[in-house]
Amino acid sequence: MRDKKVPGWLSGLLLGAVFGGLIWLERRRPLRQPVESKVKRGARNLAVAALAGVTVQALEVPVAKRLASLVEQRRWGLLKLFRLPLWVEVLLAVGLMDYTLYLWHVLAHRAPLIWRFHVAHHVDLDLDITTALRFHFGELLLSVPWRAGQILIIGVAPLSLSVWQTALFLSVLFHHSNVRLPIKVEQRLNRFIVTPRMHGIHHSIVEEETNSNWSSGLTLWDRLHGTLRLNVRQDEITIGVAAYRAPEEVTLPRILEMPFIEQRPAWQLAGNAPSLISSALCP
Numbered sequence: 001m002r003d004k005k006v007p008g009w010l011s012g013l014l015l016g017a018v019f020g021g022l023i024w025l026e027r028r029r030p031l032r033q034p035v036e037s038k039v040k041r042g043a044r045n046l047a048v049a050a051l052a053g054v055t056v057q058a059l060e061v062p063v064a065k066r067l068a069s070l071v072e073q074r075r076w077g078l079l080k081l082f083r084l085p086l087w088v089e090v091l092l093a094v095g096l097m098d099y100t101l102y103l104w105h106v107l108a109h110r111a112p113l114i115w116r117f118h119v120a121h122h123v124d125l126d127l128d129i130t131t132a133l134r135f136h137f138g139e140l141l142l143s144v145p146w147r148a149g150q151i152l153i154i155g156v157a158p159l160s161l162s163v164w165q166t167a168l169f170l171s172v173l174f175h176h177s178n179v180r181l182p183i184k185v186e187q188r189l190n191r192f193i194v195t196p197r198m199h200g201i202h203h204s205i206v207e208e209e210t211n212s213n214w215s216s217g218l219t220l221w222d223r224l225h226g227t228l229r230l231n232v233r234q235d236e237i238t239i240g241v242a243a244y245r246a247p248e249e250v251t252l253p254r255i256l257e258m259p260f261i262e263q264r265p266a267w268q269l270a271g272n273a274p275s276l277i278s279s280a281l282c283p
């Protein structure tokens, strides 16, 4: 059973339905007003996403699949030290994958080499469901050894891997989306999972706001590490990275070359503008 996986048609159906539903909701109940033309930006983000998709399919998917099969056959990794009931093993594996992805995301901001690539995701001047797919292919390439380590150390079997992948994809689409949920719903949800307003704070041009809300699935990890931040109003947030505010600096070629050229101090506004934009805290 553990060497089975979530059927492709089921995860495809789920992802398609959630993607379509969120796009519909983004039109009906937008959370933030767009800065750039939606069509132009959407096409650009999908182009970055296509390169990312090819990288994932060519490298991450086969490596992760192979390692998960080996974990199952040879009982490698932490969870395989015990004979756990199937549902316990899957839950623990998904939870630990989610936690170690939190650590990767912190690293993506703290380690200059990874930040060079992760910045391509953050310089988007708007935040919506297309941002969820817009990762530089180089970041995905760099994350392959991390993913391999996660699978081998935790002991992630194929079933757990496919459950985590599907759940993560759904979560990433949801919390990047530009959907204005009723505030009560949002507050109830963010006790457990990352929500659009919460992730909006992580995409702020203000450094200390970006250095919060690193979780990708459960908010538990931000709570444990004291990095959860919910006290910034969405209409006081400017989305992006302070050093790259001009639309002509975030075109498709500029995004793709960004990791390979000299880096600017990311949190200082370009020109001689004040280095930090303070944001008012709301009660």
Ligand SMILES: [Zn+2]
Binding pocket: 105, 109, 118, 122, 202
């Ligand atoms: Zn980030």
